[in-house]
Amino acid sequence: MRKHWYDQQTIYQIYPKSFNDSNHDGIGDIPGITAKIPYLKQLGITTIWLNPIYQSPQVDNGYDVSDYYQVDSSLGTMTDVETLIKTVYEHGMYLIFDFVLNHTSDQHPWFKQALADPQSKYRDYYLWQDPAADGGRPNNWGSFFGGSVWAKDPAGGSQYYFHLFDKRMPDLNWKNPAVQQAMRDVAEFWVEKGIDGLRLDAFIHLAKADFRQTYPNRTGDSTPIISDMFYAHLPKVHQYLHDFVAVIKAKHPDTYVVGEASSADPHLMVDYTTPGTDECDQVITFRTFADDNTQDDPSFSDTFQPRPMDVTAYKQNTVGIQAALADTSLPTLYWNNHDMARVATRYGDPDYPQASAKALATALYLQRGIPIIYYGEELGLTNIRYHDIADFEDQTVPTFVASAQAAGKSKVEIMRMLNQTHKMAGRGPMQWDNTVYHGFSDHLPWKHGDTDDMNAQAEIADPDSIYHYYQQLLQLKQCAPFTNGQFIMLGSAEQLFTYLIDDGQKQAAIVCNLSAQAQTYLLPFVGGKVLLVQGGATYRGRQVTLPAWSSLVVKSA
Ligand code: BGC
Numbered sequence: 001m002r003k004h005w006y007d008q009q010t011i012y013q014i015y016p017k018s019f020n021d022s023n024h025d026g027i028g029d030i031p032g033i034t035a036k037i038p039y040l041k042q043l044g045i046t047t048i049w050l051n052p053i054y055q056s057p058q059v060d061n062g063y064d065v066s067d068y069y070q071v072d073s074s075l076g077t078m079t080d081v082e083t084l085i086k087t088v089y090e091h092g093m094y095l096i097f098d099f100v101l102n103h104t105s106d107q108h109p110w111f112k113q114a115l116a117d118p119q120s121k122y123r124d125y126y127l128w129q130d131p132a133a134d135g136g137r138p139n140n141w142g143s144f145f146g147g148s149v150w151a152k153d154p155a156g157g158s159q160y161y162f163h164l165f166d167k168r169m170p171d172l173n174w175k176n177p178a179v180q181q182a183m184r185d186v187a188e189f190w191v192e193k194g195i196d197g198l199r200l201d202a203f204i205h206l207a208k209a210d211f212r213q214t215y216p217n218r219t220g221d222s223t224p225i226i227s228d229m230f231y232a233h234l235p236k237v238h239q240y241l242h243d244f245v246a247v248i249k250a251k252h253p254d255t256y257v258v259g260e261a262s263s264a265d266p267h268l269m270v271d272y273t274t275p276g277t278d279e280c281d282q283v284i285t286f287r288t289f290a291d292d293n294t295q296d297d298p299s300f301s302d303t304f305q306p307r308p309m310d311v312t313a314y315k316q317n318t319v320g321i322q323a324a325l326a327d328t329s330l331p332t333l334y335w336n337n338h339d340m341a342r343v344a345t346r347y348g349d350p351d352y353p354q355a356s357a358k359a360l361a362t363a364l365y366l367q368r369g370i371p372i373i374y375y376g377e378e379l380g381l382t383n384i385r386y387h388d389i390a391d392f393e394d395q396t397v398p399t400f401v402a403s404a405q406a407a408g409k410s411k412v413e414i415m416r417m418l419n420q421t422h423k424m425a426g427r428g429p430m431q432w433d434n435t436v437y438h439g440f441s442d443h444l445p446w447k448h449g450d451t452d453d454m455n456a457q458a459e460i461a462d463p464d465s466i467y468h469y470y471q472q473l474l475q476l477k478q479c480a481p482f483t484n485g486q487f488i489m490l491g492s493a494e495q496l497f498t499y500l501i502d503d504g505q506k507q508a509a510i511v512c513n514l515s516a517q518a519q520t521y522l523l524p525f526v527g528g529k530v531l532l533v534q535g536g537a538t539y540r541g542r543q544v545t546l547p548a549w550s551s552l553v554v555k556s557a
Helices: 030-035 037-043 078-090 109-116 121-125 177-193 236-251 266-273 311-325 353-365 397-406 411-421 456-461 466-477
Strands: 011-014 047-050 067-071 094-100 150-152 160-162 197-201 256-260 282-284 370-374 486-489 496-502 507-513 519-522 527-534 538-540 543-546 551-556
Touching: 030 037, 030 078, 037 078, 037 466, 067 078, 067 177, 078 094, 078 177, 094 177, 094 256, 109 121, 121 177, 177 197, 177 236, 236 256, 236 266, 266 282, 266 311, 311 486, 353 466, 353 507, 353 527, 353 551, 370 466, 397 411, 456 466, 466 527, 496 519, 507 543, 527 538, 538 551, 543 551
Parallel strands: 011 047, 011 370, 047 094, 094 197, 197 256, 256 282
Antiparallel strands: 150 160, 486 496, 496 507, 507 551, 519 543, 527 551, 538 543
């Protein structure tokens, strides 16, 4: 049953620095976004999600917040945000903000105060631990950004502070009621300003286990190792989440809360989204994706080796999530976000760029759930290709480079792998037209490199473009049976993705060929009306013929 505005939305994710530059500095900004609201409306978007726009030293492009009540000056002003909120509202759309609640920047006044005065109340806003018996780090837990989660007190004290991400992003102490209150206040400030929802960043890490614990390894050395069992999905997360969300929803019941639960399996997804518990309305998991690692080169690190999709495993993951959430909440449906390479590069077929983009979109977005489209995806935008290792802004990259070099890989090969797989290659500027810098800016963009020749203006002018296909697909999504139908996976050959959407009255079959090889398929019913077709797919009776990367959506009679 659809009860809330957010049960029937199509989200568009904007990485603000890379969307549209209005003030000629090569960095996208808020007025640039406001100017493109009509474009998004036209595409069929109902909700916009902005990656963080708060004041930040930009160590992690905005996920390191130094003031939650200010807009970063490179992106605009508070007045610009107010204008954006108003414009979104006037277009009958919704706006959600990224909300970074697990950590702050080390430049946040709380952390500065915590360092300057260990007796201050702000010391306890963060997580501190005494050294281990040998004077070293308290334990061997690893940071997601490489190395240890522990950094020595920069003010010279003997203690270490905890950082799950970069060491310039200290984790907040959610055991402290003052921290909980402070973060509720921030959320309330923005909701009162008029935003419609929050994307809770990394909320699954709010609770941490006892720091005296070590993750056992065979050698007994203290090399840092990712230790999710100590800092992901601990039971206390539910309470922190509930206490935060319940207060916001008590005053603003229409606020939408989508949580980033990157490592959540279907059961955890159910736990975080069970109606009535005041946790998340939906979650975003990364566990849908499945790549085929059987072709990996074992002679060097696998971290950034490109891999094709493992279609069967992807289908299995999809079924697991759809089945688990069928009576609980709506899954989020996405192919890419700012933490991964672009789908056109990862899974698209360069020999069939248009058809593969359309087939992949069809396989996903008509499923039961909420589409989240990553800016530029609607054009089939591929990764930007950098020339310099430093462009990846990632301290784990040099380790990969060293390992690949030791295995005899050339610089060109190494850059090719990184440009295909790295998240930073998915964060290039949006391509609006065919002028210099693709109409993103008239200044050299903050991220620049080689890009494929495609842009919004050209695609809007071409009725067969990926843009227009997305537009049709999103329109279809607003019609029965897709508005309220159940997801039913259909059996098919390995490279086919086939399912039914059934709302009890009407059924639609979705048949997608995710390969360059021609395929055939037998529909479960004698087809009625074709709702959407591309790539030359045809059917007669029950028999569907699918050339490379084609797809067909057909409704029962
Ligand atoms: C965001 C990342 C960010 C991290 C730390 C994530 O889950 O999506 O882009 O680096 O949180 O805030």
